[in-house]
Amino acid sequence: xxxxxxxxxHEVTEMGQEVTLRCKPISGHNSLFWYRxxxxxxxxLLIYFNNNVPIDDSGMPEDRFSAKMPNASFSTLKIQPSxxxxxxxxxxxxxxxxRETQYFGPGTRLLxx
Amino acid sequence: AQKITQTxxxxxxxxxxxxxxxxxxxxxxxxxxxxxxxxxxxxEMIFLIYQGSYDQQNATEGRYSLNFQKARKSANLVIxxxxxxxxxxxxxxxxxxxQGGKLIFGQGTELSVKP
Numbered sequence: 001x002x003x004x005x006x007x008x009x010h011e012v013t014e015m016g017q018e019v020t021l022r023c024k025p026i027s028g029h030n031s032l033f034w035y036r037x038x039x040x041x042x043x044x045l046l047i048y049f050n051n052n053v054p055i056d057d058s059g060m061p062e063d064r065f066s067a068k069m070p071n072a073s074f075s076t077l078k079i080q081p082s083x084x085x086x087x088x089x090x091x092x093x094x095x096x097x098x099r100e101t102q103y104f105g106p107g108t109r110l111l112x113x
Numbered sequence: 114a115q116k117i118t119q120t121x122x123x124x125x126x127x128x129x130x131x132x133x134x135x136x137x138x139x140x141x142x143x144x145x146x147x148x149x150x151x152x153x154x155x156x157e158m159i160f161l162i163y164q165g166s167y168d169q170q171n172a173t174e175g176r177y178s179l180n181f182q183k184a185r186k187s188a189n190l191v192i193x194x195x196x197x198x199x200x201x202x203x204x205x206x207x208x209x210x211x212q213g214g215k216l217i218f219g220q221g222t223e224l225s226v227k228p
Contacts (some may be wrong), residue, residue, distance in 0.1 A: 031214055043204065043218040056213055089157060098214030101148070104158035 002026070004105035006092050009045065012111045018080040021108045024073055033093040033102055034067055034077050035074030043091075050098050082112045116140065117207055117219035125194045125225050133180070133195045134190040134206035136205030139202040147180065152221070161203075164188055177181040192224075200226045 005024040013019055025032045027052040033048040047057040049069045060067070064083070079086055089109050097108040118137045126132035138147065149161040151222055152184040164172045164179045180189040205219040 033214065033216075035216075041208075042220050043216075045215045050214070056215060077120070088154065093158075095214065099146070099208065099210060100211050101160055101163055102192075102214070102216060103160060106157045109156070 003079050004092055004094050004103055005063045006090075006105035006108050008108060009106060009110045010111075012113065014060070014113050015079045015083055017112075018078065019078040019082045019086075019110060019112075021078070021090050021092075021110070023075045023092030025075070025092070026103060027073070029094035029096050029103075030108065031095045032069060033087055033095070033098070033101075034075070035091040035093065035104075036088040037091065037107070038087075046090075049100070055098070079110075082110075084112045086110060087112050088095060115219075116217045117205055117221050119205055119219035121222045123223040123225070125211070125227055126192075128143065128197060128228050129194055129228055131191060131193045132195055132224065134203050134205075134224065136188045136193070136219060137189065138188060138205075138207050141208050142211045146208045147179070147181070147208070148206040148208070149177070149188075149190045150204045150206060151199075151201045153198075158204075162190065168173065173182075176185040187199060195226045197226050197228060200224060213228050 007022045010089045014031045033045040037043045046059045048106045051070045067077045089107045091107045126226045130211045146165045162174045176193045178191045202221045204221045206216045
């Protein structure tokens with residue numbers, strides 16, 4: 001069975017550029033989560049969706065970050081404009097219901113120069 | 114206050130021996146879940162084991178078991194018969210049911226298994 005799929009796996013960009021990260025959750029899962037991992041702050045939730053609706057976006061750092069889930073099988077996390085401090089690993093996770101075990105994708109390693 | 118505390122930044126264990134990774138948590142929510150994830154050097158996050166706050170028995174999954182002591186608010190992970198492939202970062206996480214699906218992670222423990 002396919003797990004959570006994320007693309008790209010690696011992204012190197014220059015400050016000021018737009019970055020779009022993509023996620024395909026496990027088929028049948030109705031909750032989707034975006035996390036960010038940095039050395040300084042560890043793993044932290046950015047936003048999560050339940051049935052394609054954003055439920056908690058309190059972790060989104062600022063207006064430069066936006067996330068969408070247009071349908072049950074696709075979500076994007078966009079950073080515009082990107083800054084060097086956005087460099088991190090971004091994980092997408094999905095679960096069968098918001099209170100069930102979350103399964104993580106392989107992550108996207110983002111480096112903003 | 115830290116919601117999840119992992120006091121061991123790094124640990125070593127001899128192959129084939131058992132090891133305990135510590136995790137303490139802080140919550141006033143009576144309903145919560147505790148999780149352990151493994152992150153090898155390749156970077157992915159692998160779910161290992163789950164314990165619900167109302168579960169009467171400690172969770173077990175193969176060589177992994179969770180030593181859940183509710184009164185002490187601890188949820189230590191026990192790995193039996195360590196293997197070289199167990200070398201990785203291990204994260205303890207908590208979900209408070211009244212806070213929705215959000216997972217709160219500890220800072221992690223890096224486990225090294227020596228041959």
